[in-house]
Amino acid sequence: MNNYMESKIYTVSKLNKYIKKLFENDFNLxxxxxxxEISNFKLHSxxxxxxxxKDKESxxxxxxxxxxxxxxxxxxxxxxxxKVRGDVSVYEKRGEYQLYVKEMVEAGKGxxxxxxxxxKVKLKDEGLFSEEIKKRLxxxxxxxxxxxxxxxxxxxxxxxxxxRRFPNLSILVVPSLxxxxxxxxxxxxxxxxxxxxxxxxxxxxxxxxxxxxEELWAFNEEILxxxxxxxxxxxxxxxxxxxxxxxxxxxxxxxVPTPSAAAEMTIPDKNNLINNLSLLKSKINRxxxxxxxxxxxxxxxxxxxxxxxxxxxxxxxxxxxxDEFNVRLSSKIRHQVELYEEKIKKDSQRLDSLSPWAxxxxxxxxxxxxxxxxxxxxxxxxxxxxxxxxxxxxxxxLSKVEKKxxxxx
Amino acid sequence: xxxxxxxxxxxxxxxxxxxxxxxxKLEEGELTLDESVKAYEEGMxxxxxxxxxxxxxxxxxxxxxxxxxENYSTxxxxxxxxxxxxxxx
Numbered sequence: 001m002n003n004y005m006e007s008k009i010y011t012v013s014k015l016n017k018y019i020k021k022l023f024e025n026d027f028n029l030x031x032x033x034x035x036x037e038i039s040n041f042k043l044h045s046x047x048x049x050x051x052x053x054k055d056k057e058s059x060x061x062x063x064x065x066x067x068x069x070x071x072x073x074x075x076x077x078x079x080x081x082x083k084v085r086g087d088v089s090v091y092e093k094r095g096e097y098q099l100y101v102k103e104m105v106e107a108g109k110g111x112x113x114x115x116x117x118x119x120k121v122k123l124k125d126e127g128l129f130s131e132e133i134k135k136r137l138x139x140x141x142x143x144x145x146x147x148x149x150x151x152x153x154x155x156x157x158x159x160x161x162x163x164r165r166f167p168n169l170s171i172l173v174v175p176s177l178x179x180x181x182x183x184x185x186x187x188x189x190x191x192x193x194x195x196x197x198x199x200x201x202x203x204x205x206x207x208x209x210x211x212x213x214e215e216l217w218a219f220n221e222e223i224l225x226x227x228x229x230x231x232x233x234x235x236x237x238x239x240x241x242x243x244x245x246x247x248x249x250x251x252x253x254x255x256v257p258t259p260s261a262a263a264e265m266t267i268p269d270k271n272n273l274i275n276n277l278s279l280l281k282s283k284i285n286r287x288x289x290x291x292x293x294x295x296x297x298x299x300x301x302x303x304x305x306x307x308x309x310x311x312x313x314x315x316x317x318x319x320x321x322x323d324e325f326n327v328r329l330s331s332k333i334r335h336q337v338e339l340y341e342e343k344i345k346k347d348s349q350r351l352d353s354l355s356p357w358a359x360x361x362x363x364x365x366x367x368x369x370x371x372x373x374x375x376x377x378x379x380x381x382x383x384x385x386x387x388x389x390x391x392x393x394x395x396x397x398l399s400k401v402e403k404k405x406x407x408x409x
Numbered sequence: 410x411x412x413x414x415x416x417x418x419x420x421x422x423x424x425x426x427x428x429x430x431x432x433x434k435l436e437e438g439e440l441t442l443d444e445s446v447k448a449y450e451e452g453m454x455x456x457x458x459x460x461x462x463x464x465x466x467x468x469x470x471x472x473x474x475x476x477x478x479e480n481y482s483t484x485x486x487x488x489x490x491x492x493x494x495x496x497x498x
Contacts, residue, residue, distance in 0.1 A: 140421040142466040170469040173486045277456050280428045284452040287435030291445045294438055
């Protein structure tokens with residue numbers, strides 16, 4: 001019963017320390033080269049690299065510290081075949097043994113990776129990834145289907161987020177394997193089935209949570225790619241793999257990084273939509289009200305201008321017009337008068353020059369009969385002995401005709 | 410007014426676009442009174458239709474059960490026991 005009292009008791013850390021020493025003292029485990037394929041590669045923000053090295057049957061955890069990896073000529077990715085040099089030792093904190101990698105060289109790309117690249121090129125050349133054939137998702141989906149594992153976090157996330165955004169949504173869960181050899185075929189078959197029997201679906205989300213390249217492999221298989229391509233219903237590819245794309249991502253009508261993102265990006269926020277609608281509604285209300293106000297204002301201003309054009313105003317306007325006219329008229333008249341004055345002045349000057357007085361002034365004289373004051377122009381008008389007056393510039397001379405004598409021309 | 414079927418043909422997006430156009434026209438303030446009354450009525454009608462569209466679907470979380478090549482049934486979807494079922498959300 002109390003056997004342990006007699007044996008020595010170790011702490012966990014003592015045990016792990018001992019095991020670690022065993023590893024480190026075994027030269028078969030120190031400074032060795034290992035060939036394998038990288039999987040679950042993570043570059044930590046500290047600069048250390050964590051990954052798993054694997055072959056078909058087995059795997060080992062690896063770490064490559066910053067001090068060792070900074071001189072790497074390439075960025076390791078999942079699926080890459082590499083040769084690494086390092087020591088096997090124990091990470092005491094977790095009691096896990098791992099490979100401490102000091103050097104890494106490429107050993108040709110992994111088979112999966114190559115298969116992926118080959119298929120990608122082939123399908124791309126066939127036009128399966130073409131942007132023009134991608135279908136648009138409706139803004140307001142009513143019926144959607146989700147093909148995924150019915151037990152994973154993925155389906156729970158999709159449903160929770162979708163219903164939070166749009167509470168009255170109809171979601172059809174289509175359970176399917178999402179990893180393993182038959183997964184691709186099963187998902188493909190379900191896409192075909194939905195196309196046949198659920199034509200009213202707005203779109204189908206296919207996906208799963210994150211995983212290694214192997215775990216996501218179903219989404220890189222040709223059979224699934226072709227089924228997505230042939231689907232009349234839009235397909236959303238939601239494979240949880242932030243950094244790399246899957247073939248499904250390329251063929252699908254919409255690619256999102258995770259199942260949660262699928263819900264966030266495809267299901268509209270109903271509250272937002274309703275707010276938007278009421279915003280537009282109140283905008284219409286405001287605009288109509290403003291329109292009425294504008295019209296009323298216009299009416300008022302027309303009323304005011306009518307008043308301006310009323311008889312009272314017309315009369316005033318005429319008054320003003322008449323006043324103005326008067327001013328214009330009188331100035332015109334003044335001008336006319338001035339013109340006349342000028343003319344008269346000129347005329348009178350001319351008249352002056354024609355006046356007999358001007359001639360008399362120059363030394364001529366006029367003879368008139370007395371009485372009668374008839375100007376004498378011809379001899380026959382007078383008799384010898386009759387009285388005449390001679391008018392000169394400063395008076396007149398009374399005279400008597402003594403003789404008449406004709407001038408012969 | 411448009412018939413029910415015709416209403417279905419027009420997508421929510423198109424309705425929103427129409428609504429925005431109406432707002433724009435009204436805000437320009439160049440409509441006659443008659444026209445703005447008409448625009449107002451159309452706008453109110455469209456918001457009503459949009460709201461109807463938003464509320465049309467019933468919440469339904471179902472699981473597809475495929476039975477052979479052609480047959481299927483559906484059952485309410487719920488997760489494993491012990492956890493909150495989705496339908497309670």
